[in-house]
Amino acid sequence: MSDETLKLTPLYAAHLEAGARMVPFAGYSMPVQYKDGVLKEHLWTRENAGLFDVSHMGQARLRGVSPLSAFEEVTPGDFIGLKPGKQRYSVLLNKKGGIIDDLMAGRPDDDGLFVVVNGACKDNDFRVIDNELAGQVRIDRLEDRALMALQGPKAAQVLVIHAPDAAKLAFMETAAIQAFGVDAIISRSGYTGEDGYEISVPGEAALRIWNTLLADERVRPIGLGARDSLRLEAGLPLYGHDLDETVSPIEASLNFAVSKKRRDARDFPGASRIAAELAGELTRKAVGLKVEGAPAREGAEIADTDGHVVGVVTSGGFAPSLGYPIALGFVPPALAAVGTELKVIVRGRAQAAQVVATPFVPHRYVRKV
Amino acid sequence: MRFTKDHEWVSLDGDVATIGITAYAAEQLGDVVFVETPEVGKTVTAGEGLAVVESVKAASDVYAPLSGEVLEANAALADAPETVNQAPEAGGWFAKVRISDPSAFEALMDRAAYDAFLETL
Numbered sequence: 001m002s003d004e005t006l007k008l009t010p011l012y013a014a015h016l017e018a019g020a021r022m023v024p025f026a027g028y029s030m031p032v033q034y035k036d037g038v039l040k041e042h043l044w045t046r047e048n049a050g051l052f053d054v055s056h057m058g059q060a061r062l063r064g065v066s067p068l069s070a071f072e073e074v075t076p077g078d079f080i081g082l083k084p085g086k087q088r089y090s091v092l093l094n095k096k097g098g099i100i101d102d103l104m105a106g107r108p109d110d111d112g113l114f115v116v117v118n119g120a121c122k123d124n125d126f127r128v129i130d131n132e133l134a135g136q137v138r139i140d141r142l143e144d145r146a147l148m149a150l151q152g153p154k155a156a157q158v159l160v161i162h163a164p165d166a167a168k169l170a171f172m173e174t175a176a177i178q179a180f181g182v183d184a185i186i187s188r189s190g191y192t193g194e195d196g197y198e199i200s201v202p203g204e205a206a207l208r209i210w211n212t213l214l215a216d217e218r219v220r221p222i223g224l225g226a227r228d229s230l231r232l233e234a235g236l237p238l239y240g241h242d243l244d245e246t247v248s249p250i251e252a253s254l255n256f257a258v259s260k261k262r263r264d265a266r267d268f269p270g271a272s273r274i275a276a277e278l279a280g281e282l283t284r285k286a287v288g289l290k291v292e293g294a295p296a297r298e299g300a301e302i303a304d305t306d307g308h309v310v311g312v313v314t315s316g317g318f319a320p321s322l323g324y325p326i327a328l329g330f331v332p333p334a335l336a337a338v339g340t341e342l343k344v345i346v347r348g349r350a351q352a353a354q355v356v357a358t359p360f361v362p363h364r365y366v367r368k369v
Numbered sequence: 370m371r372f373t374k375d376h377e378w379v380s381l382d383g384d385v386a387t388i389g390i391t392a393y394a395a396e397q398l399g400d401v402v403f404v405e406t407p408e409v410g411k412t413v414t415a416g417e418g419l420a421v422v423e424s425v426k427a428a429s430d431v432y433a434p435l436s437g438e439v440l441e442a443n444a445a446l447a448d449a450p451e452t453v454n455q456a457p458e459a460g461g462w463f464a465k466v467r468i469s470d471p472s473a474f475e476a477l478m479d480r481a482a483y484d485a486f487l488e489t490l
Contacts (some may be wrong), residue, residue, distance in 0.1 A: 032426075033399065037399045037400050038399055038424070038425040038426055039399070039400035039402070039425055040400075042425070152420065225399075225425065225426050226425075228426070229425050229426075292403055293403075294403050294421070294423060294428075294429070295403060295423055295426075296400070297428065317425060317426065318403065318423065318424075318425050319401040320402075320425060325403070347405070349419065
């Protein structure tokens with residue numbers, strides 16, 4: 001895709017001014033790193049607060065007579081039971097139980113369901129939802145809104161200066177609040193494993209708010225490169241890499257996204273496959289790997305200790321907070337137990353790897369306020 | 370010191386070439402977290418892979434600027450890959466190679482030519 005056709009977020013000028021290296025991502029020109037570089041940006045976020053432009057992601061309101069129950073027709077989550085002020089992680093499923101996208105859906109107020117989906121998937125996601133739920137919900141895409149994430153142990157201290165009500169939110173809570181002089185939708189969530197917030201604001205106010213947050217010495221801008229290494233350490237999957245339309249939530253080790261109630265009801269797309277997988281008919285399962293030697297990256301084969309190829313790495317790289325390479329990948333369930341010794345094939349050579357628990361770096365979510 | 374368009378540098382002592390990547394390349398790669406150096410005794414061919422250098426994000430090939438036999442690899446990079454960023458054109462060298470054709474060294478770009486090449490990027 002040529003640069004001419006790339007879309008720009010409302011923060012594009014700020015990225016250039018900050019010395020960002022811009023790359024095409026999800027059809028947008030996005031900052032992959034700033035002057036500090038991926039390693040320092042990653043560590044800064046773990047110790048202070050990192051500010052991310054994620055305005056490429058798709059934001060929408062699902063409105064209608066009963067949008068919560070309608071949303072259960074395309075996801076395996078318990079949305080009928082979603083209380084006001086709460087948000088859930090979920091997956092949009094195809095008829096075969098494969099993941100069309102992963103997403104956040106919440107109730108910041110009484111105005112239907114507020115959903116945030118991946119930028120590269122958003123057009124297809126909203127088309128699928130529109131097709132499946134035609135007549136039940138209306139999708140109002142919020143293309144005039146920007147989205148930024150403030151992540152890290154100092155994120156809360158910084159944000160409450162500008163949005164005092166954000167202090168009342170616990171992890172996975174969301175609220176429509178007046179902050180920075182605008183109508184903001186703020187959730188205490190993110191994609192780094194750290195405490196932090198995702199902040200939706202009107203696009204025309206985004207640059208002012210971005211600069212206001214960056215004026216705090218605890219905050220630095222963080223690019224997509226560190227966003228990827230942070231989410232990998234947090235054991236969080238990336239759509240298009242760890243997840244795709246062939247992967248079920250059970251294969252992806254996202255069992256928590258298939259609620260107990262919905263398992264019993266078996267009333268979601270691909271429910272028969274997912275029930276069978278839960279009963280043990282599973283051929284592959286996502287695991288975390290600690291890798292010795294060179295980083296094993298996406299596409300690297302995983303072998304057993306006899307050298308037989310048994311799986312593939314779906315995401316992998318060097319973990320800045322750990323100082324060694326880690327990976328996510330699929331292996332047969334019999335080889336998925338923590339402690340299992342495996343090999344990864346990097347440039348034709350077998351290197352030692354061990355199945356380890358995820359998250360690789362413990363989550364530091366604030367679950368009670 | 371001589372340079373290639375792939376941003377490797379070579380310094381020559383007799384028929385032994387020391388090879389690394391330039392400060393420009395190190396800056397472009399970002400923080401180096403792993404270096405795979407060649408095995409001693411391996412025969413390398415100009416333009417083919419000599420080493421692999423990995424940043425947090427990606428793996429990049431380093432090409433042999435000249436053909437020859439690997440005499441020594443920089444073992445210090447195993448524990449201190451960051452040397453490639455800190456001293457790319459000194460302590461961050463990757464390998465010493467006995468070159469088969471010393472005249473090929475002279476055919477590479479000198480500093481002025483490399484600097485002029487960087488201006489075109």
